[in-house]
Amino acid sequence: MDILKQISENLRGGNDKKVLEFTKLAIEQKIPPKDILDDGLIAGMDTVGKLFKAHEIFLPDVLLAAKAMYSGMDELKPILIREGIPTIGKVVIGTIQGDLHDIGKNLVGIMLKGAGFEVIDLGNDVSPEKFVERAKKENAKVIGMSALLTTTMQGMRKVIDLLNERGLSGEIKTIIGGAPVSEEFAREIGADAYGYDAASAVDRVKKLTREK
Amino acid sequence: MRPIVKFLDNELLERIVSEARDVLCKLGVEIHNRGILSMLGDYGAKVDMHRNHALFTDEIIDRTLKSAPGSFKLYDVLGNETHDFIGYNVYFTPGSAALNILDYKTRKIRKPTTMDYIKYTEVVSGLENIASQSTAFIPADVNENISDSYRLYLSLLCCKKPVVTGAFSVEAFNIMKDLQLAVRGTREKLAAKPLTIYSCCPTSPLKWSDVTSQNLVDCALHSIPVEYVSMPLAGFMAPVTLVGTLVQHTAETLSGLAISQLTNPGTPILYGGSPAIFDVRYETTPMGAVETQMIDCAYNEIGKHFGLPTQAYISLSDSKRLDTQAGLESSMGATLAVLAGVNNISGPGMLDFENCQSLEKLVVDNEICGMTLRLIKGIEPREDFPALPRFEELLKEKHLLISEHTLRYLREEQYFPGPVIDRANRARWREEGALTLFKRAHREVKRLVKEYEPSRLPGEVKRELKKLMEGEARRYGMDSLPSRDL
Numbered sequence: 001m002d003i004l005k006q007i008s009e010n011l012r013g014g015n016d017k018k019v020l021e022f023t024k025l026a027i028e029q030k031i032p033p034k035d036i037l038d039d040g041l042i043a044g045m046d047t048v049g050k051l052f053k054a055h056e057i058f059l060p061d062v063l064l065a066a067k068a069m070y071s072g073m074d075e076l077k078p079i080l081i082r083e084g085i086p087t088i089g090k091v092v093i094g095t096i097q098g099d100l101h102d103i104g105k106n107l108v109g110i111m112l113k114g115a116g117f118e119v120i121d122l123g124n125d126v127s128p129e130k131f132v133e134r135a136k137k138e139n140a141k142v143i144g145m146s147a148l149l150t151t152t153m154q155g156m157r158k159v160i161d162l163l164n165e166r167g168l169s170g171e172i173k174t175i176i177g178g179a180p181v182s183e184e185f186a187r188e189i190g191a192d193a194y195g196y197d198a199a200s201a202v203d204r205v206k207k208l209t210r211e212k
Numbered sequence: 213m214r215p216i217v218k219f220l221d222n223e224l225l226e227r228i229v230s231e232a233r234d235v236l237c238k239l240g241v242e243i244h245n246r247g248i249l250s251m252l253g254d255y256g257a258k259v260d261m262h263r264n265h266a267l268f269t270d271e272i273i274d275r276t277l278k279s280a281p282g283s284f285k286l287y288d289v290l291g292n293e294t295h296d297f298i299g300y301n302v303y304f305t306p307g308s309a310a311l312n313i314l315d316y317k318t319r320k321i322r323k324p325t326t327m328d329y330i331k332y333t334e335v336v337s338g339l340e341n342i343a344s345q346s347t348a349f350i351p352a353d354v355n356e357n358i359s360d361s362y363r364l365y366l367s368l369l370c371c372k373k374p375v376v377t378g379a380f381s382v383e384a385f386n387i388m389k390d391l392q393l394a395v396r397g398t399r400e401k402l403a404a405k406p407l408t409i410y411s412c413c414p415t416s417p418l419k420w421s422d423v424t425s426q427n428l429v430d431c432a433l434h435s436i437p438v439e440y441v442s443m444p445l446a447g448f449m450a451p452v453t454l455v456g457t458l459v460q461h462t463a464e465t466l467s468g469l470a471i472s473q474l475t476n477p478g479t480p481i482l483y484g485g486s487p488a489i490f491d492v493r494y495e496t497t498p499m500g501a502v503e504t505q506m507i508d509c510a511y512n513e514i515g516k517h518f519g520l521p522t523q524a525y526i527s528l529s530d531s532k533r534l535d536t537q538a539g540l541e542s543s544m545g546a547t548l549a550v551l552a553g554v555n556n557i558s559g560p561g562m563l564d565f566e567n568c569q570s571l572e573k574l575v576v577d578n579e580i581c582g583m584t585l586r587l588i589k590g591i592e593p594r595e596d597f598p599a600l601p602r603f604e605e606l607l608k609e610k611h612l613l614i615s616e617h618t619l620r621y622l623r624e625e626q627y628f629p630g631p632v633i634d635r636a637n638r639a640r641w642r643e644e645g646a647l648t649l650f651k652r653a654h655r656e657v658k659r660l661v662k663e664y665e666p667s668r669l670p671g672e673v674k675r676e677l678k679k680l681m682e683g684e685a686r687r688y689g690m691d692s693l694p695s696r697d698l
């Protein structure tokens with residue numbers, strides 16, 4: 001079996017040692033780093049995402065695969081940076097001001113990371129300024145916001161207004177999620193996307209980052 | 213004999229408790245509240261202010277278990293006793309703080325309004341098996357900063373039953389306390405006759421946020437009862453085993469107990485919770501899962517072992533409609549809860565993982581609750597022995613329909629659910645419109661709303677409540693409240 005396939009298959013099985021071993025081997029054999037990323041690691045995570053959606057595997061399997069993905073990614077990242085190959089993008093995520101629910105947001109973060117995004121997690125109770133400033137500083141492509149309370153969901157609007165005010169809304173896309181929000185609410189406040197679980201978050205963030 | 217269900221033998225229960233003490237004393241709890249940390253420090257806890265962290269001691273745990281009252285009572289807005297939380301007494305309360313309601317006409321889940329809330333208070337007023345109201349959902353037509361206090365305001369104004377509620381912020385406590393003071397008159401009278409219970413949640417694993425821990429302190433200072441709502445999610449934010457989750461729940465709940473009792477020894481509390489398993493297929497927290505309900509019953513046994521009254525989020529459903537799943541999950545939970553003797557049983561009306569209330573479901577659940585309340589009255593002899601005379605009467609008269617024995621005991625022996633639970637024969641059912649359960653429930657909702665009689669709370673108290681709420685609304689830029697003619 002070719003090395004990239006080995007990477008993606010082992011990733012699917014959540015075997016982090018093997019993923020690391022084959023990533024190292026691929027680097028040694030001078031396979032282009034972009035191919036190792038796209039056809040090895042990310043291809044593996046794509047399959048995992050599909051199997052998860054089809055209920056053939058469960059969340060722990062996905063997290064094991066994500067962990068295996070990081071082990072390969074840690075090896076590959078310095079090379080990608082050295083060669084100026086962009087990762088698929090940075091996402092700043094957080095739970096909105098006044099809200100302490102972070103379980104769903106954390107899951108979304110893990111899955112985005114597993115899909116190859118660089119994730120900057122601002123934690124919970126995050127102010128609009130902090131979302132926007134950090135996203136700008138990190139050159140992030142997407143801001144992901146979570147709210148679980150009716151009292152805090154309106155805070156999402158403030159982040160989007162602030163992006164508009166600073167002329168950043170074209171550059172930085174927004175995605176929202178959490179039990180009280182919906183596709184309609186996203187539209188109402190001018191968010192670029194809505195995701196109802198961690199897998200849908202990955203799909204939509206991918207779409208957003210491809211859109212530009 | 214009152215039937216009772218148990219899941220833990222003594223040895224296991226004691227082991228769970230001792231392991232939880234170990235967790236509290238050796239791993240400790242993160243508490244984002246300097247006042248509480250220094251109070252714990254004063255009582256001998258090892259406190260690290262930088263890490264917002266406290267290591268408990270066995271003395272603190274013993275002291276607070278000793279000062280916590282083993283029972284307390286609740287009173288309605290008029291001051292009449294409604295609840296005595298003691299022993300195996302059980303009471304039902306609607307699931308609280310839903311984001312949405314299920315709209316009967318459109319069959320869609322949507323955000324609720326003030327009018328929905330008023331209708332809810334009218335329905336709950338007439339439900340005989342639901343002993344208290346809860347602030348069941350959040351009207352979306354007022355500023356979000358007042359949405360927690362506004363629910364309490366409407367509840368106190370429209371329905372006389374005591375209220376299970378909770379604040380979403382530290383600031384909201386004040387107005388919510390003032391509304392209660394307006395009803396009772398003075399702080400002392402409110403302490404003597406509690407009107408509400410506040411739900412306060414630790415954050416699993418082993419953490420208290422500034423908001424919910426401050427709510428605990430503020431409630432204790434006013435002797436307002438609280439229920440601790442620890443929510444370990446088995447397999448995710450807690451061990452996958454039910455025993456491991458129980459250890460965590462015990463530790464988190466005892467840490468809350470310490471905060472309340474050190475603040476004000478003797479302040480009333482319920483040993484409560486809303487733990488759940490975590491469904492790794494859907495990333496959800498199923499409240500209708502049998503394992504969730506087993507955890508609930510078991511921690512209730514632990515609370516009873518401590519001699520404390522208990523609460524659980526247990527008679528609700530994860531279904532999105534009023535369907536078979538809704539009925540079976542809610543009744544399984546209600547049945548287990550009454551058999552376990554959970555004192556305050558939360559859940560009726562609730563669908564979609566605590567996210568959606570339905571008035572029609574509330575009416576169905578009221579009948580489910582009625583059946584379970586009958587269940588725990590058990591099987592008792594009522595002039596049944598000696599049996600011979602009764603059978604002689606039966607053989608002689610050919611039936612017992614108008615026997616003295618029947619007339620005396622019919623209503624004690626048999627609970628009559630309805631009009632939602634249908635026991636008509638098919639022809640009659642068809643002749644009466646062949647209504648589905650959802651339609652029968654809706655008809656009952658309409659009847660209750662029509663027959664609702666306004667609460668007899670004195671006019672001046674109502675005016676005072678209104679004044680307080682309007683003042684609070686103005687603080688957040690609202691000139692008036694949605695309903696003027698209350």
Ligand code: B12
Nearest residue numbers: 100101102103104144146149150177178195197309378495
């Ligand atoms: C667990 C829980 C808690 C835990 C939170 C622990 C933590 N570390 O997060 C604790 C116990 C601390 C808690 C506290 C409170 N809670 Co709470 N909580 C819940 C509960 C039961 C489950 C939430 C959860 O974690 N679900 C599991 C995760 C995986 O799902 P999720 O959060 O929905 O996230 C998924 C999707 O929504 C989506 N998603 C989420 N975020 C994002 C972001 C992006 C960008 C995208 C794309 C997708 C996405 O993907 C996620 C993965 O599948 C909900 C009810 C419910 N079933 O939703 C109530 C609920 C949200 N809580 C509620 C309340 C009232 C509170 C309190 C105010 C109670 C109190 N008085 O103390 C406090 C909040 C204090 C505060 N200021 O924040 C209410 C909200 C009421 C309302 N109308 O606003 C609810 C609905 C329960 C209820 N009916 O009472 N809570």
